[in-house]
Amino acid sequence: MADVPPERRHGGGGRTTLPPPGRGPLPPPPPSRMRFEPVEREKTCPLLLRVFTKVGGHHSKEEFAIRGKEPKDEVQIYTWKDANLRELTDLVKEVSPEARRRDAKLSFAFVYPDKTGRFVVREVGRTFSYGNGRRLDDAKTLAELSFQIGDYLDVAIQ
Template structure:
């Protein structure tokens, strides 16, 4: 089975994740958005490297990146769910680095929110 690429809407923020309120109004999402084409089998390590290209703060030697999926729950309320953590300059030993979007139950249409810590 061949995997098709998808357009992933990525939001970055320094110090913390965006709040649910910031995603509550469709079309009025946070302004720090980057859209990337990727695959559901993309690993958090690969996404970490992509974020480092677009957000210089993520390239700091001691930077940690916290990944969260943003999606509506069954009642239509926005959920920001933390799904993994990586180090900017990974050594491959952090468990989450090898997890893929698919492994983490990413659904097409979800956003990816990345807190740069």
């Protein structure tokens, strides 16, 4: 979680302090990777994910600055927080001919307002249109990447 900005971290977020010498055991080391339980998709209502695609690169944060004037190339997807980037890649391929190219690479970024209300575009992972054994971030889920309901997903197709 070192690459997740402090304002986006979930959980304790506080500082771990060591006890004074001779006073009890040391705290346990932090887990190497947070584990999230899979969602029971049959019983859990999906969330609306607003996805913006662009060939060549990500949209700029300025393109999201005015509410209601977001980029026009939007696709709305209903999904769950345990959806991984491979699932999202396959969904983007259904609506974007450029993403179906055999050599296409997809870069995923979350778009959200920071503490001051200005939008941030933060890259969270990359996939290939067709795996062919070259798995990058395919298995990363929205939850593992600190997605919060209301964030946008920006997908650069290269």
